[in-house]
Amino acid sequence: MTGGEPLPPLWRCPTCGRPFANRNQSHACGVGDLDALFARSEPQVRAAFDRVVEVARQCGPLDVVPEKTRVALQVRMSFAAFTPRHRWLDGHVVLARALRAERFRKVETYSPRNHLHAFRLSSPEDVDAEVGAWLAEAYEVGAQHHLGRPSGT
Numbered sequence: 001m002t003g004g005e006p007l008p009p010l011w012r013c014p015t016c017g018r019p020f021a022n023r024n025q026s027h028a029c030g031v032g033d034l035d036a037l038f039a040r041s042e043p044q045v046r047a048a049f050d051r052v053v054e055v056a057r058q059c060g061p062l063d064v065v066p067e068k069t070r071v072a073l074q075v076r077m078s079f080a081a082f083t084p085r086h087r088w089l090d091g092h093v094v095l096a097r098a099l100r101a102e103r104f105r106k107v108e109t110y111s112p113r114n115h116l117h118a119f120r121l122s123s124p125e126d127v128d129a130e131v132g133a134w135l136a137e138a139y140e141v142g143a144q145h146h147l148g149r150p151s152g153t
Contacts, residue, residue, distance in 0.1 A: 032066035059139035079142025093138035
């Protein structure tokens with residue numbers, strides 16, 4: 001695929017209706033409950049998540065997809081996911097390159113253009129310009145704007 005070709009239409013799961021960039025994408029059908037996910041978390045954990053969504057929406061439209069144990073942020077593909085804990089929010093962004101940052105707890109490479117970067121947030125103040133930059137770059141991956149470009153750019 002070159003940078004100028006249109007992206008194919010999204011495939012929708014016939015059971016749950018969730019859209020995916022890849023046909024027959026493996027997933028757990030069903031919609032989670034956002035409030036239930038945060039029910040055991042301290043208030044600043046939900047506030048941190050709400051701040052993440054606010055910052056991510058500055059990049060463009062996105063879907064907030066609550067699942068059984070986590071909540072994903074999705075454009076064409078999921079580009080970030082967050083698991084609420086009692087005192088913090090475990091999160092990750094998917095980038096088209098491996099990025100070094102002190103705040104990443106781990107970086108897992110799945111393919112040349114698929115790198116998961118895990119981090120932890122404890123309060124809305126943790127969602128700073130650095131996290132905003134990660135979300136912006138990940139949003140581009142979720143929109144699949146990185147396809148057709150050399151990896152690492």
